[in-house]
Amino acid sequence: MEQRTLPLDAESKVAERPHDHKDELRLWLRLFACKQVIEGAVRRRLRENFDVTLPRFDLMSQLYRAPKAMPLGELSQRMMVSNGNVTGLVERLTAQGLIDRRPSPKDRRVQIVRLTAEGRRFFRAMARANADWIAEVFADLTPTEIDALMRLLAKTKASTRRAIAKGAAR
Numbered sequence: 001m002e003q004r005t006l007p008l009d010a011e012s013k014v015a016e017r018p019h020d021h022k023d024e025l026r027l028w029l030r031l032f033a034c035k036q037v038i039e040g041a042v043r044r045r046l047r048e049n050f051d052v053t054l055p056r057f058d059l060m061s062q063l064y065r066a067p068k069a070m071p072l073g074e075l076s077q078r079m080m081v082s083n084g085n086v087t088g089l090v091e092r093l094t095a096q097g098l099i100d101r102r103p104s105p106k107d108r109r110v111q112i113v114r115l116t117a118e119g120r121r122f123f124r125a126m127a128r129a130n131a132d133w134i135a136e137v138f139a140d141l142t143p144t145e146i147d148a149l150m151r152l153l154a155k156t157k158a159s160t161r162r163a164i165a166k167g168a169a170r
Contacts, residue, residue: 038137045133050126055081057130059089060098060115060123069114071104098122 043054050057062078063070076086090113093099098119104110115123138146 038134041137042130042133045129046126049129050122052126055079055085056089056093057123057126059086059093060119061127063099063113063115064120064123064127066114069100069112072111072113075113093119 039054046052046054046057058079059075062075072083072086072090075090076083079086090099090101090111094101094113098116099113100116101111101113104112141149
């Protein structure tokens with residue numbers, strides 16, 4: 001009988017040989033695997049239900065939360081991506097009538113963008129669906145477990161920032 005070898009993700013490989021890895025590495029791989037699974041499901045659902053990519057959803061989310069029109073440079077900073085990436089996303093969303101783009105009245109070289117009324121309606125529908133999907137993802141956790149996980153992740157984030165600051169100081 002032939003034995004099949006299934007491809008394993010990094011987290012599974014660590015589980016096979018835990019003595020080779022520190023608990024912190026196993027924790028990192030578990031966090032990363034959870035992020036990948038959740039993000040993959042969100043990407044698929046946005047594509048299937050709204051024909052939208054996650055970067056377009058993220059861009060629209062930034063504009064939805066902004067109190068007024070925003071320069072492209074600020075938008076790229078908030079999204080932590082290059083101006084070129086934002087420009088391409090904006091062009092596609094503008095062509096769909098979801099974003100309005102025009103030169104700044106103060107500096108014609110600067111482009112400012114905002115959601116159109118249709119863009120705001122479309123984003124609200126996506127945001128509601130996304131919130132429902134995320135609720136499904138965490139449905140098996142009790143409110144107490146969610147609270148504990150939030151506290152632990154906040155502590156993890158602070159620990160990460162301290163480690164980065166220490167490393168930068170060297």
